[in-house]
Amino acid sequence: MGEEVAAGPATGKGPSGFRGAWWTDVAARERFAAGSGILRWMPRAVAEAHAPEDVVALLRWAAAEGVPIVPRGGGTAMPGSNVGPGVVLVFGPGFAQVEWAGPGRLRVGVGATLAAAQAEANRRGWRFPVDPSSAPWCTWGGAVSTNAAGPRTVRFGSVRRWVEAIDLVGGDGGRRVLRRDAGGAVDAPTGFHAWAARLRADAALVRSRWPRVTKNSSGYALREFLDGDDLVDLLVGAEGTLGILLAAEIALTRRPAHEGLLLVALPDLEALGSAVAVLRPLGPATLELIDDVLLARVPSEERAAAGVPADAAGLLLVTAEGEDEVAVRATLAAWADAVRPWAAATATLTAPAALAAVWRWRRHASLRLATEYAPRVSMQFIEDCVVPVAALGAFVRGLRDILAAHELPAAFFGHAGDGNLHVNPLVDVRRPDWRTAVRAVLEATVEQVVRLGGTLSGEHGDGRLRAPYLERIWGPELVAHFRGLKAVWDPANVLNPGVKLPVPGQDPLDGLGPFETGWRPPRPVDVA
Structure with missing residues (x-):
């Protein structure tokens, strides 16, 4: 299931039509003020949806009142897509279903974990080949919303490739079920087809400027949409900024002997x-x-x-x-x-x-990084960069030089075959200048990634941490298409504002810390 609020009975009343649980007490709000990453935000309230109708009612109210909605699954995301001001939305047991949908198919609820789906697939001689190590905690809402990946992505690709259908609620409160290969029968918001026509007119520009990486969870999937003309591709990896996922149908592959x-x-x-x-x-x-x-x-x-x-x-x-x-x-x-x-x-x-x-x-x-390196704190602020595989050696050399210049040791691990390394600096928070060093390393790393033709996220998403750098990675023309897509699906800008696309004045380190010696994330760490 999704997150459970352990703060006791509901402490407030939600908006009209919302029949789920609603918490406004400090204990519940503090529990959802942080995830596995380094950013912290105290929400206005916590809403637990018990049925799809609760999500519809919540989003209609949010659009009318201008209240941000922050969807959250297992709390494993690192760049801050699961924390923020406004109302944190979590999902009750009714969203944790895992159902056999025919040979090689599962229907999964937004609150089901990847591990639960994998167990059902394995029982029938199948598997979901994208297997992040966070599977025991990571929910399908998070996996689809970030276009998650894992060790086997080098052969099997990221989550997007395996999503056959999605059931979601858009920023207008409308519920839609979208299937791959729907052709002209696409239920899209008003203005979408006009936006798509503008994108197609710029297709050559988009393709020429698209990073030459083998995986990516930054920005919106414009290239994949141009290649396949499939709305599902755009919504996978959107980090809850275009709609709130309720369920998905996923494809499987046979288990090897x-x-x-x-x-x-x-x-x-x-x-x-x-x-x-x-x-x-x-x-x-x-x-x-x-x-x-x-x-x-x-x-x-x-x-x-x-x-x-x-x-x-x-x-x-x-x-x-x-x-x-x-x-x-x-x-x-x-x-x-x-x-x-x-x-x-x-x-x-x-x-x-x-x-x-x-x-x-x-x-x-x-x-291990989160628990065994005190007094240093493992900080995930450059943890998901992806570069063209041919540039991997240059990336490692350059990043080691950057870290050495600021006297920050770090661990390098992850998906070398995809050019996607998780680099976790180990920061001594007793240093009076540690925040200055973190910012300097972040800025220098962004410049290196731009120079090598990569992006800042191979599988974890942009979140709040990387959103302010979007234009430096993608350029103003592509970001203009990103913003146009966002305006169509979320005209009131209430779906995770500040995630994926920055709000005016947003700083990448807004919400950083505080940390104390021996600090560790309050939620299970994302170990993809």
Whole structure:
């Protein structure tokens, strides 16, 4: 289900027609003032919808009164899309359904977790291949709204590719069910077709300026809409700024019979770009990085058992899948031969217990960073940059120089095969100038990402943190199309204002901190 408010009985009365729970007491509001990221905002109220009619009533009231609505699922988002002024909207048990919708299809409620859907799919011999490590907490509302991804995105793409239909309420309070390949039968708000015509007139400009990245959760999916003329593509990844999701239908793929893991120990992160350039074209199901900062927290006996040298500067986790175990082993051996010139050592694992043990190193990365590095605080303000895969080596070199210039150690991990690294600076909040250092690193990183042709979000979304940089990443012409789309779907500007698109005067670090030594996120951390 969605978030549960543990503050006791409802403490206020919601708007007319809203029959869910409504909280205005400080305890409930404080619980939803922060998520897994570093930004904090005290909401005006917390509303728990119990039925779709509650969402319709809430949005009609919000549009009439000019009250911002902040939709929230499991609280795992990092860049501040799930916190803000106005009313935080959470979803009760009625939105947690997971239903079989026919071969290779599930219908999932906005409040269902990815783990619940995965369990149902697995029970039937299927799987949802986009598997972020936050699946136990991440809800489908958040996954669809951020175009979430995970370790297997290098082969299977992000969530958008797998969404077949969405059921949502727009900023006008109208409920719509949108399906892929609907053709001309699209139920869109007034003004949408005129906006789409203007976009198509600029199609050559949009395509020429679109970042050459393999995944992206920044901005709105203009290119995908131009390529497929499908409204679903625009609404996936919109971070609750164009509509409030109620449910979705998702596609599945069959589970493979066998999988194995190639471990590639790197002598230095300088070798990362070359190793990825060799391995990615071979078609791995995962191509993940763990750096030495995180490896140092893995017990030495576990590293030795997996064949990882004690002095490895980083480790790549490269997965092969297939129906034949012998073929999987042969694939791993061929990949090891191919990457050997850039590796300090390689090892292959096929036993399920050994695979699970190594994947825990990767999946627990954010949790370790949040809990084990006191007095330093792991801060996610440059944690989701994505660059063209060919620029990965330059990105790592440049970012290490930026961090060193400001004396900030950091952990590097994540989706190396996609050019999407989670870089978490470890900030000593006892330093009197730590806020100045954070801002300087953020600004320098934005400049580097622009120079390399990337975006600031590969899978977590823009949120409030990255919205002020949107024009620097995308340019004024594309942002004008973003704003036009927003105006059509949310004419009153009440759906998560300040997320995705900035409001006047918005600063990227609005709501930062305060932090104390040993601080950790109040919600489960997003460990994608």
